Amino acid sequence: MLHKLETLLTWAVLFGILIFIHELGHFLAAKAFKFKVYEFAFGLPFGKKWRYWYDGETEYTVRAVLLGGFVGFAEAEADDETRDRQMADFHAKPIYQRLIVILAGPIASFLLGWIAFVALVGMRGVELPAPHKMMVSEKSAAAEAGIRTGDLLVKIAGESIADFNAMAAKVRGSAGKPLEIEIRRDEKPLTLTVQPREVPEGREKLYRIGVGLQPRTRPAQIQEVLGEANRLTGTFLSALGKLVSTPRELGKNIGGPIAIAGAVSEVVKLDWADRVLALFSLMGQLSLSLYAANLFVPIPVFDGGQVVLLLIEAIRRRQLSKEQQMGVALVGWALVLVLFVSVTFNDILKLLGKG
Incomplete structure (x- = not known):
């Protein structure tokens, strides 16, 4: 809630x-x-309105239908003759x-x-170039293999990984076979084996390891x-x-x-x-x-x-x-x-x- x-x-x-x-x-x-502005409103020009300020020319209002806003060059509640006159001033x-x-x-x-x-x-x-920080989902394949959030991703199956798309492509191409993932933790190299998990999505077989990448940055x-x-x-x-x-x-x-x-x-x-x-x-x-x-x-x-x-x-x-x-x-x-x-x-x- x-x-x-x-x-x-x-x-x-x-x-x-x-x-x-x-x-x-x-x-x-x-x-x-x-231009003469009669209303500055939150909401569409229908239904009840609540005025929260008036500067002598423009009403600042909230409308009942809160799906937009408008600047009124005529009074929404005015009679047809008054509105026609006010809009004529606008079109002039x-x-x-x-x-x-x-x-x-x-x-x-x-x-x-x-x-x-x-x-x-x-x-x-x-953003600094790779390696990037790994963001690891709880109870994911990567987490079970011992990878932690904050580890730096260096290589997957012996290939350097430049970005998330490259990582995702390697995981998809694994066909569910275990992957050797080289990381750096506290400036020390470490190699772990991760078993990708199949994720059903239509007729395709997709695989995930539960990792996102967050580039390192400098000011x-x-x-x-x-x-x-x-x-x-x-x-x-x-x-x-x-x-x-x-x-x-x-x-x-x-x-x-x-x-x-x-x-x-x-x-x-x-x-x-x-x-x-x-x-x-x-x-x-x-x-x-x-x-x-x-x-x-x-x-x-x-x-x-x-x-x-x-x-x-x-x-x-x-x-x-x-x-x-x-x-x-x-x-x-x-x-x-x-x-x-x-x-x-x-x-x-x-x-x-x-x-």
């Missing part, structure tokens, strides 16, 4: 930070261009100003992701921190791009709130030092995912969809009619609902082992 509560609180704080920073980007850009602003306000949210998410990686590298330091200089943060950001966005270009892989890997909660649950199991590093890593990945989804998914209620509508307005030299705007909004929310249900269903299938 304590673990579940800790997971829920950690998930809520993480989700809240992601939403707050994204909407803060929109809000600050809007204020810079003197130059297109370039509205475009900057829309893009400011994804930009804020991108910066949060990058800053999270900067913090991660700054605390973790620069990083500022240029190394920035360079590694840039590399991590680029690598993650590149991986996202490859997923999007292969729909089959995207379907397997896309996750929603349940998948994120599962990841948070694993993070909460770590000790505090590793937990902080893992949370910054997860925050960086989620914030960059929020940046990419909002900017490059052209659903009308997402920022990317709003950019498309602005470009259409610029080409037509006039706005969509009120009826057209309402139709676009309804289609947008319907697509968001379908997307939310799809990723949640996908999460449930994975939990049941069918994804």
Whole structure:
């Protein structure tokens, strides 16, 4: 029960930070261009709201449906005539100003992701080359063979091991036969024999020894921190791009709130030092995912969809009619609902082992 509560609180704080920073980007850009902002909210613009501050122009609120946030350029509860007048003031602003306000949210998410990686590298330091520290699961094949967490992995079956993938490949290639593993403990060499265990996974025979690898590190200089943060950001966005270009892989890997909660649950199991590093890593990945989804998914209620509508307005030299705007909004929310249900269903299938 304590673990579940800790997971829920950690998930809520993480989700809240992601939403707050994204909407803060929109809000600050809007204020810079003197847009009138009626509401800055946690939650979607439906149901009951609770005001926690009012500065004379903007209400700062929490909404009942806590699945996002928004910056309101019209009063959500106002009558149609009032809302039309307030939105007319918004649309009267130059297109370039509205475009900057829309893009400011994804930009804020991108910066949060990058800053999270900067913090991660700054605390973790620069990785040193192999050998790496071994993280050994309790009652695993490696633990039974006498390997301890903190031992340095040197070789498996006479071959040097550079990273986790190389180790996993050697274990898979063992076909279940005993492996000689050379380690270093307290600067002394030691060779132990480990019997890999078969792990059923579909029709394939997979083998595990219950070991993870943690690279050794040294304190990083500022240029190394920035360079590694840039590399991590680029690598993650590149991986996202490859997923999007292969729909089959995207379907397997896309996750929603349940998948994120599962990841948070694993993070909460770590000790505090590793937990902080893992949370910054997860925050960086989620914030960059929020940046990419909002900017490059052209659903009308997402920022990317709003950019498309602005470009259409610029080409037509006039706005969509009120009826057209309402139709676009309804289609947008319907697509968001379908997307939310799809990723949640996908999460449930994975939990049941069918994804």
